[in-house]
Amino acid sequence: MNQRVDVIIIGAGPAGLSAAVNVLVRGKTLRIFSNSENYLSKAERIDNHLGFYNKSGKEMMDDFLNHAKSMNVEVENKKVVNILPFDDYFMVNANGDIIECNKIILAMGMSKVKEIPGEAKLLGMGVSYCATCDGMLYRNKTAVVWDQSHEAVKEANFLQGIGVKVIFVSKKPRSNELENTIEYVHGTIKEVIGNTKVESIIVGDKTIDCEAVFMLREVVAPTALIDGLKLENGFIEVDRNMQTNIEGVYAAGDITGKPLQISKAVSEGLIAAQHAANKIDEK
16 A cells, blocks of 8 residues: 555544545545544434434444545554654554655544543653554563553553563453463553653552553544644644644544534535645645
């Protein structure tokens, strides 16, 4: 697959798919990533999106996906864990796959991720969101895997298999699929401790020494994806063209704030895509 495209879209809900369709209409190349179910799919009934009266959320989402697929939009089941800006392009890390692009559209929906103390401070210094990306850095070292996604057990086993000593922290009972040699701790991480690197974590009233913490959530908080992204009241701040404070990065849909409606998401995806395409043409 092409490792350089015009636009990368993160999120495949109404905003992301609308952006994808409009990027293609403008003759630009794209890749679109999503690794979690869209909230729209769980809505019982929707009556206020013009042209889709008395539809369930799943029916509407299926229509959106079928429309996109008919235009050869392929949604890739990958989690984007990092975005690095350069002078006139970006490098995006999707499950260890590095892709270059000219523009980025963030469309992951309303972020419900709450960072814990020490997480942001030690990101890249022992705190990681991707085991397959950073696992080799911690061979023969102790790493904690925090179970917050359906892939956590698989990634913990992977780390153990490449020589990392893994401690698995989870609120759920120990999984039968977790390797027997992996230590299991019941609970949730309250804090990551360390000055210039991870030194330990706190689970309940217990301190566990480690050199890395893998926060394996389904999604990564927008501010953790790219440094310096500006928020307002917890939502990404954008202008009328859906541009964020970082040139070349756009946001669309629920991630930009209220009203949290499908019509708004679809229109914002279109605006972001068209403006991004125009800027690429200008260059």
